[in-house]
Each structure stands twice: as structure tokens, then as C-alpha cells.
Amino acid sequence: MTESKKGKRRTKTAASPSIGAKPPAKAVRSHTPTIRDVSRLASVSRMTVSRVLSNSNLVSPDTAERVNRAIADLGYVPDRAASSMASRRTGFVGYMMPNLTSANFSSVAHGLADVLQDANYQLLISYTDYDLAQEEVEIRNLLARRPEAIVLTSGVHTREASAMLLHANVPVVEVADLQPRSVYHSVGFSNYQVGRMAAQYLLQRGLRRIGAIGCESAGDNGDYRGEERIQGFEDELRTAGIPADLVIRKDRPPVSYAHGREAISTLLERDPRIEGIFAVSDVTAFGAVMECRRRQIAVPEQISVIGFGDFDFASEMEPRLTTIHVDFRELGRRTGRLIVDSLAGRCGKERVVIDVGLSLLERESVASRSLP
């Protein structure tokens, strides 16, 4: 027998002062087995069990066999907290989502988990409700779990949050918008490019009287993403020498069905011969299409509509919505790979920026006009 000293102590109450008798059979609820229980049952040292658990090939096959049987017999599950302490590796990667229910961010989480799982990391998800103060709190909670890397949703962070992140001395990746001035690794796409792509597409399809529906830019802590799309759209029009008088900004994010419905009415008043519009979001596009239907305006024959986001209804509506799509799951996977590589020391210290790009899904809501 090995490692037989160091009597277990457990809570005082458990040490019943029975005089030299065996503990009453079955009376004591068996505690969660530890590596020591396994080692005793297999008649080996705890180190040997530990080696079997980590698939070390330094263990002879039949010792391993004995140990594995003991593990199965006891229903032993190693305690990662203890393992983390001893090895100084928690296996956690933190992901701060704005909320849990947005399909895009969920897809990122899914992609991340796909990759991290294979590399034996566990995703630790928190959400901020788009609130900077809450983000700070959540970062602190996360840091207490000693994550080996942190994924943030790109945007502004408090000074204190940034300080904590720096102090933590782990790789940090910002995800979603590509932000040129960020100090962290970035994986994402360009909203500006979304707007340009939409304009290019409408122009290429021979449409000339085109406009866009965006939002008023919000305050400092606001959602500027739609505005970036609109700016890309305007710039592309400018480049093509086309007036941007049909680009309107109304309401604040988040957009709703009504946003598109009302905006298209405004646009129609401004120019009844308008041929095509880009909506900053599929939701807006949906509202616009529905309003057209009510007014007996044919989409895409009379007005073409292109959206952004590829929401689930986009491919189900009538007509099926042509839209610009970002592969968020792939975005998550790329982020995961970046982290795994980084943690494995397979990449340098310099900042990495990955643009996952955009894809335009050609469906039925944009017509093609023969050019004059």
C-alpha cells in the first residue's frame, strides 16, 4: 500500500468517536470520490492516477487498466478546480455577449464553442445588456475564474475594464465590427463595407434612383453600426456620381417593422419614381416591403429592396429578401482558432485582424433593369 498516511479529516462532525469500530455500514453518505479514493482502490499513488487521467503514456497498460476500472467503479469525476490550481490552467475562455438572445451573437458563441471544445477549453459566457458598467462587473467576475483568453464584443469599454483586461495578461479578442483603433485582436466585418456593397449591387443591377433607410445616429454610447452602413452607401453613390438625396435617417436603433413602413412612405413622397432602397436591417426591409404591398406597389418590379443581416424570415417572406449576410458562426470559429493558436504559442504577440467578409444573398427582392 502506498500513500497511506495523512488521515482524512472531513468536517468535525463526521469524525464520530466510535471506539475502534468500523463506521456503521451504509450509515454515512459516501462523499464525492477524490483521486485519493481511486488511488487506494487501484493500489497506486495519486500521481499514477493523475497520469492516467491525462493520458500520459508513462503508465503501463495494466496499471492504467486497473486505474480505469477503479475510476469507473467509483464514478469518479476529476475536480477541475483542484486541477486548475495545481496546473495553473483553468481551461476557461470567457465570452462577453451583449445579450444572450440575439441570433448573431449566439452564432458566434456556437462557433467559438465548436472550436474550443475540441481543444479542451470551456466557454464561459456572460452578458452585458449593452451596459458598460455591467460589462465591468462581469469582466471582474470572469477574471475571478482565471480565463486563459477573453472574447469581447467590439465597442467601447470603461477605463477600469480596460485596465483589468490589461492586468489579466491574457489574449483578448474583440469580435463583430472591425475597429481600426482597437488595441485587441479583432475578428469581424466592416459595416461601412456593407453599405458600399449594397450600393454597388443596386447600381450593377441597373437601378439609378436609389436610396437608403437608416437611423439617426445615437448618442455617444449608442449603436453607430447602422450609421456606418449608411455612410458606406452614400460614399459609393458619390463615387458613382449619383445624388444621395434619397438617403434618409429616421428614429433611433433598435429598428422595428414600423421604421421601414414609415420610412418608405417618406421616400415615396420625396420621389415616387424611386427604384430601389437599401435598408440598414432586414427588419426595416421587411416593414418596407409590407408597406409596399399594402400600397399595391410591386416588389421588386416597381421598387427593389435589399436588406442586411439575413434574419430567419428573410428567406421565408414573399418575395424572398435579397440581403447581405455575415457568417457569424464562422466568425466565432475563426476567433476560436485564433485563441487556440495563440494559447499554443503558435502566433506572435502582434495584433491580429481578421475580416470574415460579407456575402450577398441574391433572392427575389431586387429587380434587374436593362441599362439605357
Added chain:
Amino acid sequence: MTESKKGKRRTKTAASPSIGAKPPAKAVRSHTPTIRDVSRLASVSRMTVSRVLSNSNLVSPDTAERVNRAIADLGYVPDRAASSMASRRTGFVGYMMPNLTSANFSSVAHGLADVLQDANYQLLISYTDYDLAQEEVEIRNLLARRPEAIVLTSGVHTREASAMLLHANVPVVEVADLQPRSVYHSVGFSNYQVGRMAAQYLLQRGLRRIGAIGCESAGDNGDYRGEERIQGFEDELRTAGIPADLVIRKDRPPVSYAHGREAISTLLERDPRIEGIFAVSDVTAFGAVMECRRRQIAVPEQISVIGFGDFDFASEMEPRLTTIHVDFRELGRRTGRLIVDSLAGRCGKERVVIDVGLSLLERESVASRSLP
């Protein structure tokens, strides 16, 4: 000075054999501060720091003040893994989701997190991809983190998974469908009741020639939830003495736009005078409504449609879809409260079952016929 013995050891390499000299300033990257660093800086014992961290009122105000300053100065964040080991409380609650991207399960997670956060628990999310074997793997991974409670999505689990769950000796809650034969706590709603509610509503609105669109029941590990809704619907018709000849089951889950589109065609062939239908999912309802539109059949004037799920497009489409809604976020909150109470010893050992109920959202897709 207190607690001054036990020289730190760190990795061998760090113990540079400099002869009696102070470590070269700035040369050594400062390690993550521990409670010991804080205690030294504040000239107190580690226990006192620990007490400050847990807001114990056994610390004098100015000692606490000194400690807090030291914490801030060092940017100290306590290590929860170490704390977990010593206190035998991890603060983790596990939630096994089928996937990360379904809006309903995300809402449950959100609700759970809302409540658990306040009680200082942290949600540990895993996903199973609806795969029993993966669920087993994920349960094992989860158990290694020693969660204090586990939330499962209701359904079948492997024998081994059930054994591990039992062995873990923590509260387990099943969430979503209410399953009468489950051995765990359950929080959810009844799919059967969904079908009955839909039928009752259509009948109450004076519609008599009514039917439903469901799916073929899938194999053993399949999605039986739609089928339960359909059965509730049929039973309610039966009770009302109305024939169920317009209840059809086509395709397998998951449903799509096409499912509704094609099914409504079948129904129209079977009886052109059909007045109303219940679709097992809003997606199906959406497809059905769009097909009606194409065929110039007015919804709800000619055919009424009621769905299930309250998907985001339901309130945005034209006409706005009347549907049955489950408040999944509230479901998550109730589950969270059950867990917190249970962990605080505020509830007994017996199984708890909570039905969060259903709400019918009356919108525009169901007409009202005056009864003859």
C-alpha cells in the same frame, strides 16, 4: 509583520540565485496578485483580507479600509478556484442547452442568469446539439466543474448520464416540456395544452370548419413536441363534436416555410371552404399565410391562421399573426428561483413541478364569425 514565513517558491527558474540582492527592479514581470500580497501590503493576515472580501462585519472599519485600498492598488481579483476548493462551493450552475442559437432556449438562459446573478451564482452553459451521446460528454465536463445545481432540457437522457446526475447529488431541474414521468424538478409548459388552446380559440371565434398542420411523428429520439400539440388540438375538436378530417401531418421536424405553403394547398384541395387552421409553428403559419396571399385568399377574412411560438416575425408580418406564446425568459427566472431556494434550503426534497402557462396573443390573422 504577520505571516512572514513560508517563502514563496514559484517556478524554479524564478528563484534567481542572486546573492542577497533585491530582485532587479522591473525586470521580473509581476505575477497575478494573491491574497497574500494584499495581506502584506495592508499589514494584516490573509484571514482578515478574506473577511473583507466576504463582507464579514467582524472587521474593524479602518482595517477594512486599509485592505480595500491594498486590493485596489494591486488590482487584486480573488481566485474563485481556490475559494471553491476551500469553501466547497463553486458558485456554478450548469445549463445544458440543445443549441446556442434557438431563441427560446436563449431566453431561458437569460432568465436563469438574471436570477442567478443576483444570488451570486454563475451560469455555465453547454450545448448538446440534440445528441444524447454529446449530452453525456457535456454532463461529465460540467460535473468536473462541480456545479451546485444543473438545468437540463427536458427529454431523454442516457442511462450513464442519469447515473452521473444522481451520483452528483445536486438539484436537477428539467426545463421546457412538462414531463409527468420525469424524476427531476420540472419547469415548463404543456404542448398538449397548446393544441387544445388553439382549438378552443378558433371555436370560440365561431369557426367550425377548422384543421391543423403538423408533422409526421419522428423516430424514437425525435421531436415529438409538435405531435403533442396536434393531439391536443384533435382531442379538443373531438370534445366539441367536430370532425378532425382537416388535421394533417406532413414532413418531419424541423418545419420550414415550404411546410406551411404545401400543407395549406393540400388542405384547400381537401376542403375549399376551410375556415381556419392551427399551425404547429409560426414558421409553418408564415408559409401558409404567404401561400394564401399568392392564391389571393384573404387572411383572415377567408381563412384564419393561428400559430405557435411568437417568433419575432409574427408581430411584424402582414397580417400580424395571432399566436400562442410561452414566456421562456420567465420560465428561466422561475427555474432560477427554484434553484436558489433549493440551495438555500428553503424548500423540501420532494419533486417540484411548475407550469408557466401559455398566453394567446390576439392579433390579426384570426377572424370572428357570428355564430349561426
Added chain:
DNA sequence: GTGAAAGCGCTAACAC
């Protein structure tokens, strides 16, 4: 109010 001792369950490092 505060501190010292002991140990939670594991693994790095080294010995044999």
C-alpha cells in the same frame, strides 16, 4: 477583532 494552523484535490518537479 484578528491570527495561526491545517487542508480542500489536484499536479509539477524530482527521485529512484
Added chain:
DNA sequence: GTGTTAGCGCTTTCAC
């Protein structure tokens, strides 16, 4: 190949 030693960074327990 296997075992021993010495912690990882906290908190429990008890002493003062």
C-alpha cells in the same frame, strides 16, 4: 514506470 514532496490560493476552525 512509479512514488514522494511540496505546494497552487484560498477558507475553516479554533485560539487568543
